[in-house]
Amino acid sequence: MLTLHTAPLVLPVGAEPVPDGAVLVDGDRVAAVGPYEKLAAAHPGARTRRWPGVLTPGLRQLHGRWLLTRCYHPDPREADELGTAPISGPALDELAPDAARMAGSVRRGLQRMLAHGTTHVGGPFPDAVRQSVVRSGLREVPAGPSTADPAHLDPFADGHGLPRTVHGPLTVGGPADLAVFDVPDADALTAEGAGTCVATVLGGRLVYRRR
Template identity: 65%
Template sequence: MLTIHAAPLVLPVGAAAVVDGAVAVDGDRVAALGTYAEVAATHPAARVRRWPGLLTPGLRQDRAADLLTRCYHPDPREADELGELPLWGEAFERLAATMDATRRSGSIRRGLQRMLRHGTTHLAGPLGADDPALRTAVARSGLVRVPGPPAGAAPVGDKAPDPDPFAAGGDLARTAHGPLRVGGRADLAVFDVPDEAALYGGGPRSCVATVLAGRLVHRAR
């Protein structure tokens, strides 16, 4: 079914922002992009999803390998013991020493889900060439693997990775997987913020929806 995703502001990247904008999605492709009035007029039978804030291309996570292989993502049932945030550094190393394959696979799946909840649709860098569990989990997630990290990306060093792609300090033009365009793959992210500036600076940045190849894979409650 053709779906129109509408938001007060659409930021296609590489083109002007669209106030009261919309993106029509047909299958896994962008069928139209423009103002809601224009898109709705040309697709009157489409289902409409209205979102708050702004709609952008899906984002690229440049530290995917660190998040999936050097962090442990606790199961909610472990929250009392381990907390809710990814474990990194010495805490991860201690846990990894006794971690079996089932527990590691669960962590990888939860890490991928956490990325989706931050608007990620693309994973940069080498991933899982010699790691069957990682390779299988990424393939099943539908997330797209791309080369990277790109020139100018923040060095990884020993700083704990963050599932939020904007945490590295990049702007939308660098952090988005690429521009939204008619005929392109429908990878979208929606943030409940008033403008692009609110995506940066470390403030609250609620990702309310992630669309991966036309499928709604995350929707905030």
């Protein structure tokens, strides 16, 4: 089924921004990128999903291995005691979560990455963690150099702009890995960060939507 994801500003990266733009998704691939009115007229049977803000390629989280193997992501029921941010370093040693708690932490960490517009995550991972990554649909990529606190879920924390934070440009025939952020433009996105994410699409599937 064809789906049109439309937003006030589409930022394909590697091509000019498209005001009132849209990305046409066919299965797990990008079929077209352009003005919404033009694509909607050419594909009248396509389902439309309207989003606020900017639509970009999905983001790349370089700290995937660290976040999933050396951090603990508290359960919401633990928030009063432990907060909501990833726990690492001496605080993690003091918490000393067992294998079952760490397995739950991995699942929550993956969900929170999706909630930050992440579609690609830096590995490599131990086998047990890799299984969870595969089930989540996130795409494993090599980790790269970084300057940020590795216990940060926001890929923009490294201080790079959008072109160096996305997994790659949106191209016709490429994977339909998209993210949507409730900000007006690219400068606001890098300033306010990926916590503004309202939706993440991975392989054409809507895998996160802010409630």
